[in-house]
Amino acid sequence: MAAADDRFFRHIVSSMRNGVIAFHRDGTLALMNDEAYRIFGLTRATGDIGRAFADVLRNRLDVIRVLGGAFELSHLPNRAELRLKDLDRVIGYTLSQVKNDNGEPTGAVMFFKDLTQVEQLEERERLRDRLASLGEMAAGIAHELKNPLAGIEVMAGLLKRQVPDSVDAQSLLADIMSEAKLANAILVEMLEFVRPIRLQVEHTALADVLHQAVTLAETKTPRGNVSVAVEMPADLPMIEGDHHQLCQVFTNLVANAFEALEGKGKLTITVSSGAMEEEMDRACPKI
Numbered sequence: 001m002a003a004a005d006d007r008f009f010r011h012i013v014s015s016m017r018n019g020v021i022a023f024h025r026d027g028t029l030a031l032m033n034d035e036a037y038r039i040f041g042l043t044r045a046t047g048d049i050g051r052a053f054a055d056v057l058r059n060r061l062d063v064i065r066v067l068g069g070a071f072e073l074s075h076l077p078n079r080a081e082l083r084l085k086d087l088d089r090v091i092g093y094t095l096s097q098v099k100n101d102n103g104e105p106t107g108a109v110m111f112f113k114d115l116t117q118v119e120q121l122e123e124r125e126r127l128r129d130r131l132a133s134l135g136e137m138a139a140g141i142a143h144e145l146k147n148p149l150a151g152i153e154v155m156a157g158l159l160k161r162q163v164p165d166s167v168d169a170q171s172l173l174a175d176i177m178s179e180a181k182l183a184n185a186i187l188v189e190m191l192e193f194v195r196p197i198r199l200q201v202e203h204t205a206l207a208d209v210l211h212q213a214v215t216l217a218e219t220k221t222p223r224g225n226v227s228v229a230v231e232m233p234a235d236l237p238m239i240e241g242d243h244h245q246l247c248q249v250f251t252n253l254v255a256n257a258f259e260a261l262e263g264k265g266k267l268t269i270t271v272s273s274g275a276m277e278e279e280m281d282r283a284c285p286k287i
Helices: 003-013 032-038 063-068 116-162 167-194 207-221 243-261
Strands: 017-023 029-032 080-084 091-097 105-114 199-204 228-230 239-242 266-271 276-281
Touching: 003 029, 003 243, 017 167, 032 105, 063 091, 063 105, 091 116, 167 199, 199 207, 199 243, 207 228, 207 243, 207 266, 239 243
Parallel strands: 228 266
Antiparallel strands: 017 029, 017 105, 080 091, 091 105, 199 239, 266 276
């Protein structure tokens, strides 16, 4: 009966999803389940039980230090965390003494769990919060800068009218106005980037989106002698989408194509009910 009970309790420990390490007062290993071996990246050896835990865990020095304090610390750690740097893993653990009927410590046991995924999720949440704060700060800065830039552009325009006969002044003021407009455009793009996207989903015609995208792309990147062909069936159904966002995506794609073609060649946009493909052809091979 005692042997059956012993096997039963050992099966309980081996089936646990947490790691368990138990050792005697003299430091010899009494028990170490499969999950403990997995978390510590170790391979079970036949003679591990009965060996010094410091020998079995010789590659896990941080764990050895924690276990070594089981009989030295007045208050043992409860729900503490330990980072295993070489394994890029974090464990949460509890260390307790095992006492006999007289209350004397005869060993110790550590229960622990792999918290790596939890740690990664928390880090992603912290990163998301930092990015949100950064976005709010960038939006605030952009708003604060837009008014002075608008003032610079207006004042430069007024001053330009007052010195119509000075060629040098006209050129200088035109440059000031141009740079102010450029800086304002950069701020607008920054605000668009940090502003939360709210999709306005509606019935959208892809033909309208693509033709508008080609027109807008020409204002961003010189088209040169690139010919553009949009091939789509006449009965192409409308889709559910955000017209503005789709137009922005395709505008960027077409502008990138114009830049890659360097003013010559052909850009073909083919649309079907199954998929949309962009094919950029030069006079020679396809790209």
